[in-house]
Amino acid sequence: MATITELKSAVRDTLESRGVLNQLKARIRAEVFSALEDGSEPRPPLSHHNLLINQLVGDYLEFNQYRYAASVLKAESGQPEVPLDRQFLANQLKVVEDAGSKSVPLLYGLVSHFLNSGGENGGPVFLRAPAPPSVGAPSRGGPAGDTVAGRDA
DSSP: OOOHHHHHHHHHHHHHHTTOHHHHHHHHHHHHHHHHOOTTSOOOOOOHHHHHHHHHHHHHHHHTTOHHHHHHHHHHHTOOSSOOOHHHHHHHTTOOOOTGGGGSOHHHHHHHHHHHHSSTTSSOOOOOOOOOOOTTOOOSSOGGGOEETTEEO
């Protein structure tokens, strides 16, 4: 007769060999987060920058089949259920895509661009902090939380 320890080990090995153990762990984390989330407290509105950033990250997570991480991002950030249109997002970021780039998330193209170009002259790319929100407008981690080249903005 197998002991509890042997049974646990066999179940873990089986789940790992089927490639579902990590999915189950992620699903449990997402469900625990969902259960603990206080839905009665209204969320502050997302800043325009965070809306775009969350969409880029969400597309990346979905593309790589990190579905539970994506669901936690949506729940925690207050990102709209209906994702932003890719063309709208590309226009907002002033990105021009070719046919091949449309098969991967925009975030891949942005990272590839900066890794390959390193700026016009091969030097560093200088980032500017976005304009602060209007006075009195609540922000959800917007410009005040942004950094410029590793420094606080």
